[in-house]
Amino acid sequence: MKTIKVSIVTPDGPVYESDVEMVSTKATSGDLGISPGHMPLVAPLEITSVRLKKDGKTEFVAVSGGFLEVRPDQVTILAQSAELASEIDVERAIKAKERAEQRMRDHHAEHTDFRRAELALQRAINRLAVSERRM
Ligand code: ATP
Numbered sequence: 001m002k003t004i005k006v007s008i009v010t011p012d013g014p015v016y017e018s019d020v021e022m023v024s025t026k027a028t029s030g031d032l033g034i035s036p037g038h039m040p041l042v043a044p045l046e047i048t049s050v051r052l053k054k055d056g057k058t059e060f061v062a063v064s065g066g067f068l069e070v071r072p073d074q075v076t077i078l079a080q081s082a083e084l085a086s087e088i089d090v091e092r093a094i095k096a097k098e099r100a101e102q103r104m105r106d107h108h109a110e111h112t113d114f115r116r117a118e119l120a121l122q123r124a125i126n127r128l129a130v131s132e133r134r135m
Helices: 090-106 112-131
Strands: 004-010 013-020 022-027 030-034 041-054 057-071 074-078 082-084
Touching (some): 013 041, 013 057, 022 057, 030 057, 041 112
Parallel strands (some): 004 074
Antiparallel strands (some): 022 030, 057 082
């Protein structure tokens, strides 16, 4: 099976590096599936999961936006934050979700803090979903 090298990097350092058969994730323009031989591409990502298929198994990483770049032999994801499913602290994400929901209840929709809380809520929901590998 042909493979392509994938690196997921954050400001805190590398989170994932491996040769995989397929990378699936969600760009702002829609779902992306990258396998070896994919055309070069740069795309902004949603707060979403990255699914990495290798040897019949799929690994999941939660990413909080960023960019994906496809070059001939390499996919690079630069994300503000990224966690492997197994490394997600579920309790922390539940607390972050509750905090964000409370902030959204306390603020009017046009307030900038509302948007901040909305993004925090999306990150928390994404982490919870990835931790359960249900994306
Ligand atoms: P919190 O309010 O819990 O900090 P957040 O969404 O504001 O959540 P970020 O600013 O996105 O957190 O991330 C800060 C750092 O903490 C990053 O390194 C990120 O990978 C890590 N992180 C955040 N939430 C979790 C979690 N639930 N499990 C593991 N790591 C997490």
